[in-house]
Amino acid sequence: MYSVIDIESNGAGFRKESIIEIAIYRYNGHEITDRFISLVNPESDITPFVQKLTHISPKMVKTAPKFHEIAKRIIEITAGTTLVGHNIDFDYRMLRQEFKRLGYDFESNTIDTIPLAKKLIPEAESYSLGKLVKSIGIPLTDQHRAGGDARATLDLFKILMSKDQSSEIIQQHRDEVNSKTYLSKVRDLSQDLPAERGLIYFQNPQGKIIYFDFVDDMNKFAKSVFHSKSKRWKKIQEETEHISYELTGNRIIAKLITQTKGLRKREALPFGLYHKNGKYFADKISSHKGKEPLLKFKSFTQGLKAVAFIKNNNQYNDLATFKEHISMKKRNELWTSAGRTLGEKSFFVVENGKLKAYGFYEFHTQIQTRKKIDQLKINVATATADVKNELQLGLLRGDFEVMELPK
Numbered sequence: 001m002y003s004v005i006d007i008e009s010n011g012a013g014f015r016k017e018s019i020i021e022i023a024i025y026r027y028n029g030h031e032i033t034d035r036f037i038s039l040v041n042p043e044s045d046i047t048p049f050v051q052k053l054t055h056i057s058p059k060m061v062k063t064a065p066k067f068h069e070i071a072k073r074i075i076e077i078t079a080g081t082t083l084v085g086h087n088i089d090f091d092y093r094m095l096r097q098e099f100k101r102l103g104y105d106f107e108s109n110t111i112d113t114i115p116l117a118k119k120l121i122p123e124a125e126s127y128s129l130g131k132l133v134k135s136i137g138i139p140l141t142d143q144h145r146a147g148g149d150a151r152a153t154l155d156l157f158k159i160l161m162s163k164d165q166s167s168e169i170i171q172q173h174r175d176e177v178n179s180k181t182y183l184s185k186v187r188d189l190s191q192d193l194p195a196e197r198g199l200i201y202f203q204n205p206q207g208k209i210i211y212f213d214f215v216d217d218m219n220k221f222a223k224s225v226f227h228s229k230s231k232r233w234k235k236i237q238e239e240t241e242h243i244s245y246e247l248t249g250n251r252i253i254a255k256l257i258t259q260t261k262g263l264r265k266r267e268a269l270p271f272g273l274y275h276k277n278g279k280y281f282a283d284k285i286s287s288h289k290g291k292e293p294l295l296k297f298k299s300f301t302q303g304l305k306a307v308a309f310i311k312n313n314n315q316y317n318d319l320a321t322f323k324e325h326i327s328m329k330k331r332n333e334l335w336t337s338a339g340r341t342l343g344e345k346s347f348f349v350v351e352n353g354k355l356k357a358y359g360f361y362e363f364h365t366q367i368q369t370r371k372k373i374d375q376l377k378i379n380v381a382t383a384t385a386d387v388k389n390e391l392q393l394g395l396l397r398g399d400f401e402v403m404e405l406p407k
Contacts, residue, residue: 003081006150011047014194018042023146039064088112186226193219198247214254247340269296335400355383
């Protein structure tokens with residue numbers, strides 16, 4: 001038994017999305033035995049992009065049932081079935097997310113028609129649902145609407161099943177997804193990780209953090225760790241039973257958070273920025289013993305990027321001007337930058353040239369008063385040398401909006 005599903009979301013940020021339409025066809029391998037199609041009131045805004053794509057307006061969902069009103073029906077129609085979808089990870093995550101908000105853990109076996117299509121229809125030019133079904137003669141009405149996309153996915157699934165005459169591929173796929181194998185472990189641990197910047201923590205069965213790092217894409221990084229054949233990751237692969245994370249938005253805040261938690265991670269900064277004969281250049285610090293670099297970098301590539309940035313900004317041609325620009329001495333300022341999520345900003349409080357606090361605030365919130373800053377700030381006991389270096393790199397790149405610190 002299968003439940004072929006398609007979901008449309010309101011387009012909000014990761015983990016904040018809500019379902020605005022759902023379609024489920026219960027299929028026994030021969031015929032449709034049940035179906036459920038409904039708009040859903042997301043109780044939140046629908047982004048203009050999604051409205052244009054789906055033609056679903058806020059007015060259309062205003063009187064539609066809320067998710068908790070259709071939750072029982074979804075459980076009934078999917079009971080004892082395997083969920084089938086085109087990019088099923090999205091639909092499955094949306095369902096589990098909505099049910100989790102109700103305090104219920106929704107679990108199901110899944111099959112994704114995308115990898116199956118790549119194996120069984122290798123000659124296809126595209127595996128997007130619209131282009132794929134059109135290329136094999138499947139009619140698609142109401143594209144980007146749950147009902148139309150779910151029905152097209154069902155018709156695609158029928159063709160895939162007929163092509164897989166020995167049932168080996170579908171059986172193999174189900175075994176990979178459902179069995180308690182290493183592949184299942186990878187999927188379970190990484191499927192909910194966002195493709196965002198932040199701190200990622202790998203934990204053993206006792207909850208102890210056995211590895212952590214700040215990464216630009218947590219989902220991609222976790223999967224790369226589990227699929228790596230390097231001996232470096234073998235212990236992490238074997239011992240990890242849980243992955244948690246924190247969105248930080250930038251490396252500076254990640255360092256401050258881990259410092260507060262006592263999770264110091266020594267980061268080598270072997271390269272430096274130097275100035276000689278009117279030119280800036282990056283080089284190994286070990287090659288310039290006794291001479292302090294203007295800035296430090298974890299990689300030579302990072303140093304080259306800084307040099308290129310300086311060359312493209314004429315204001316840095318004069319060394320004295322450059323030093324003054326990145327110096328933190330005597331600064332009493334409020335620095336603001338990008339936050340962890342869309343609509344949020346981060347701030348740093350610099351007093352007497354030292355980082356004293358940081359925090360986050362909603363984009364529409366005004367923090368021009370000291371009282372408001374004090375309400376939101378997280379104090380920093382001592383900023384390490386590498387944190388100061390990151391702050392100076394941020395000044396160089398123009399990552400911050402700098403204003404006078406309110407008194």
